[in-house]
Amino acid sequence: MALIDGLKNDDKRQMLVADCMNLLETRVANIGGISGIAIKAGYATIKGISPKYCAGAVERLLPESFAALEPLWNEGLETGDAVTHLTQNRSRTADAIFSVTDIRIEKSTNSTIKGVYGKLRVSAKKHVEEVVPDLAQILDKYSKN
Numbered sequence: 001m002a003l004i005d006g007l008k009n010d011d012k013r014q015m016l017v018a019d020c021m022n023l024l025e026t027r028v029a030n031i032g033g034i035s036g037i038a039i040k041a042g043y044a045t046i047k048g049i050s051p052k053y054c055a056g057a058v059e060r061l062l063p064e065s066f067a068a069l070e071p072l073w074n075e076g077l078e079t080g081d082a083v084t085h086l087t088q089n090r091s092r093t094a095d096a097i098f099s100v101t102d103i104r105i106e107k108s109t110n111s112t113i114k115g116v117y118g119k120l121r122v123s124a125k126k127h128v129e130e131v132v133p134d135l136a137q138i139l140d141k142y143s144k145n
Helices: 001-009 010-030 034-050 053-079 082-088 090-107 111-143
Strands: none
Touching: 001 010, 001 053, 001 111, 010 034, 010 053, 010 111, 034 053, 034 111, 053 082, 053 090, 053 111, 082 090, 082 111, 090 111
């Protein structure tokens, strides 16, 4: 079953978005240090634009993100464990996700969003790589019938 198939059911898609938002909220809350302060401030700025902006962005990005992750996911299925494969290939997984967000941000007309993304993009890859195991578990949960 293709990852994108997990988005066909509206209820399932909404639960997927909620799980991704929980992962995002938890990760942002637990980031420490100087980069944590910057990420928390950036996240607060985006949420200040609209409290539902991030959830809407996650939902809009899911089809393209799933398409970008599909080759890695399929490699994992071939080896017998897609979750482990994504986890062992965290850098490639993060790059696949950023291939989608970078293009979207480039096309954005919202200067605040572009500015926040631009400031955080360099340090964000490390944080995305750190959540890949949890993200892979979420993907696995919703890729099944």
